[in-house]
Amino acid sequence: xxxxxxxxxxxxxxxxxxxxxxxxxxxxxxxxxxxxxxxxxxxxxxxxxxxxxxxxxxxxxxxxxxxxxxxxxxxxxxxxxxxxxxxxxxxxxxxxxxxxxxxxxxxxxxxxxxxxxxxxxxxxxxxxxxxxxxxxxxxxxxxxxxxxxxxxxxxxxxxxxxxxxxxxxxxxxxxxxxxxxxxxxxxxxxxxxxxxxxxxxxxxxxxxx
Ligand code: 0O2
Numbered sequence: 078x079x080x081x082x083x084x085x086x087x088x089x090x091x092x093x094x095x096x097x098x099x100x101x102x103x104x105x106x107x108x109x110x111x112x113x114x115x116x117x118x119x120x121x122x123x124x125x126x127x128x129x130x131x132x133x134x135x136x137x138x139x140x141x142x143x144x145x146x147x148x149x150x151x152x153x154x155x156x157x158x159x160x161x162x163x164x165x166x167x168x169x170x171x172x173x174x175x176x177x178x179x180x181x182x183x184x185x186x187x188x189x190x191x192x193x194x195x196x197x198x199x200x201x202x203x204x205x206x207x208x209x210x211x212x213x214x215x216x217x218x219x220x221x222x223x224x225x226x227x228x229x230x231x232x233x234x235x236x237x238x239x240x241x242x243x244x245x246x247x248x249x250x251x252x253x254x255x256x257x258x259x260x261x262x263x264x265x266x267x268x269x270x271x272x273x274x275x276x277x278x279x280x281x282x283x284x285x286x
Contacts, residue, residue, distance in 0.1 A: 078138070080124050086202045086209050087149040091119040094151045094200065094213060101167065113160035115220060119151040146178075146197045147214035154223050157266060158183065158259050161194050161217045168215070174198040177212070183222075189245070190252030191226060193218040221255040221262075 098117045105112035122130075127141060127148060136144040155161050161183065169176060180195040194217045201210045218226065229248055233240060240248070 084121055084124070084148070086204050086211060087121045087213075089202050089204075090149040090200050090211060090213050091121055091151060093202070094149070094215070095119045097173070098151065098153055098215075101164075113155050113157075113163045115154045115156050117151065117153055119149075122148045122150065142211065146212045149200070149211065149213035151213065151215045152223070153215060153217045155217065155219055157263050158219055159263065161219065164217050165194055165196060168196055168198075174200045174213075186252070186256075189229065190249035191229070192222045192252065192256060193226065219259050221259045225252050225255040 095117055098114065102112050102114040102117065105114065122145070127145060128138075130136075130145060131138055131141050134144065141148070153164055155164060165179070175198060176196055177199055178195075178197040180197070182191055182193050182195065186192045196215045196217065198213050198215065199210050200213045201208050229252070232244075232248070236244075
């Protein structure tokens, strides 16, 4: 297989999705005080990781396109947990891709302690041979979830996936601490919003009297 030819449409999908999602962020900045999207990143899974994942999942190399959902991967990082659901809602209303699966690892965290919302899409790209519809994975998470997942991923890599169970347990509880931080930040945000509303109501009353 020629990997450059195989991966080219995936690279195009990642580039296009990044432009589109960053466009959403820009629009929010112009139209409202705050964007639910903090930043957007993306990557094409490296050849070695594709081969390793296909082997781990027992997928025949000929069928990787059907079974590996994250060869094209885009990540949307938000400030608050409710921003994640706002972004997912917007994705459900888009017409430039079709959602084929949603994985809510926020309400049902993974055993490792991993939290994130994954949206798997069928994304059409225009190639020199016509339209090609391919799978892409959009991971939506908060800054705290991203901090945890990035560090856990690199530690896993360093330990070649063989982290001792005591360390695994500590990583899991660090994940819980990150989530508590998210919840506390959400509470602070709602309290500030309530205080602002109450202040505005008072000002309106003053004007009327
Ligand atoms: P990379 O390097 O990010 O590309 P699986 O069988 O669980 O490996 P599957 O079936 O694709 O994979 O499903 P899943 O778990 O919904 O999504 C996999 C991707 O989610 C991973 O891709 C990670 O990016 C992320 N992820 C899932 N679980 C964890 C976790 O416990 N810790 C961290 N840090 N990330 C996780 P890859 O291919 O593993 O890696």
